[in-house]
Amino acid sequence: MSPSLPQQITAAIASVVGAGPVCLHEPQFRGNEWAYLKECLDSTFVSSVGKFVDRFEADLAAYTGAKHAVAVVNGTAALHISLMLAGVQPGDEVLVPALTFVATANAVRYCGATPHFVDSETKSLGMDAVALRAHLEEATERRGGLCINRTSGRVVRALVPMHTFGHPADVESLLALARDFGLALVEDAAEALGSTYHGRYAGTLGLMGTLSFNGNKTITTGGGGAILTDDPVLAKRAKHLTTTAKLPHRWAFEHDEVGYNYRMPNINAALGCAQLERLPEFLDAKRRLHGAYQAAFESLSGASLLGEPAGCRSNFWLQAILLDESAADQRDAVLAATNDAGLMTRPIWTLMHRLTPFRDCPRAELPVAESLERRVINIPSSTYPA
Numbered sequence: 001m002s003p004s005l006p007q008q009i010t011a012a013i014a015s016v017v018g019a020g021p022v023c024l025h026e027p028q029f030r031g032n033e034w035a036y037l038k039e040c041l042d043s044t045f046v047s048s049v050g051k052f053v054d055r056f057e058a059d060l061a062a063y064t065g066a067k068h069a070v071a072v073v074n075g076t077a078a079l080h081i082s083l084m085l086a087g088v089q090p091g092d093e094v095l096v097p098a099l100t101f102v103a104t105a106n107a108v109r110y111c112g113a114t115p116h117f118v119d120s121e122t123k124s125l126g127m128d129a130v131a132l133r134a135h136l137e138e139a140t141e142r143r144g145g146l147c148i149n150r151t152s153g154r155v156v157r158a159l160v161p162m163h164t165f166g167h168p169a170d171v172e173s174l175l176a177l178a179r180d181f182g183l184a185l186v187e188d189a190a191e192a193l194g195s196t197y198h199g200r201y202a203g204t205l206g207l208m209g210t211l212s213f214n215g216n217k218t219i220t221t222g223g224g225g226a227i228l229t230d231d232p233v234l235a236k237r238a239k240h241l242t243t244t245a246k247l248p249h250r251w252a253f254e255h256d257e258v259g260y261n262y263r264m265p266n267i268n269a270a271l272g273c274a275q276l277e278r279l280p281e282f283l284d285a286k287r288r289l290h291g292a293y294q295a296a297f298e299s300l301s302g303a304s305l306l307g308e309p310a311g312c313r314s315n316f317w318l319q320a321i322l323l324d325e326s327a328a329d330q331r332d333a334v335l336a337a338t339n340d341a342g343l344m345t346r347p348i349w350t351l352m353h354r355l356t357p358f359r360d361c362p363r364a365e366l367p368v369a370e371s372l373e374r375r376v377i378n379i380p381s382s383t384y385p386a
């Protein structure tokens, strides 16, 4: 009897990463991490003041080509502040892919606004600009330069494309749409540090972009995030709002608005500086891993490996396979077989509109996201083979 699809997929993964147990994504600390952490501890500046924060921000800006980077406690906080600075107000709506990690939708809620869920495309797993344009033409009208949802009467203020697993979304088409409908574009580039879209780095393509350095991301600071922008005024506002809106003074505690304690601690930034030095190596390793998976999955029918969109370079943060429609009913069997073999795999996220806090939010038709939800599986993606 020929092996079943779950058995074939398990064997294909094992042929690349070896026998289990293998994690989905584990961090690697083989550079200057220990040295910088020791330097940070020896300085006693482990918290909200210190040179590593400034250096990490400068290094991030230099790497991505963004004019400014502001380091913060996590990617969700970066999204929260970016949306506020993009003009999102209580009562607004913000266009968010239904297929994303919950942080994107949560950040909209933190602003007192409502996420409005839209569909994805199969190529990048990102926001589908064509479907979104059709949806906005039908569901919204322009009034006084604003985009108004005809049904809810609320202002649609911004859109937040997300670069799924590091594959850049179709930003050019989404920027054109943003211009046509008077929307601000904030990139959720949490998963896409090092990915490029037509030669430009993810996170630098819209008004503002956000990164995450959580433990499972391409580089980690333990927990952390950053806001990228070319706009000096927005960068200054982001720094101010994320540092309790304190006015500089030698001793006085003056705060000129309700600010947030979102600054990245120096000890996390020390880790970040060391990790960022390794990023080019990590990206090479991830690309090699993708090549090895390509060879392993080439001859397999019923599932295919997700590649990078045309004109883009993906950081290949998480490798993913897409089951054929005809094999979608075997998803849980594939998850069981691989995890039983010690090869960690995970389904893609539950779509946002199915989650309790977002059940009543407005949404477009979501045929592609609903199909992808049933068919995408992430497979081990760490920076090996070494």
Ligand SMILES: *Cc1c(COP(=O)(O)O)cnc(C)c1O
Binding pocket: 074, 075, 076, 077, 100, 101, 103, 104, 162, 188, 190, 191, 211, 212, 213, 214, 224, 225
């Ligand atoms: C990781 C991630 C974030 C931010 O996560 P934090 O854990 O807050 O750093 C935001 N959006 C997406 C899509 C993510 O994957």
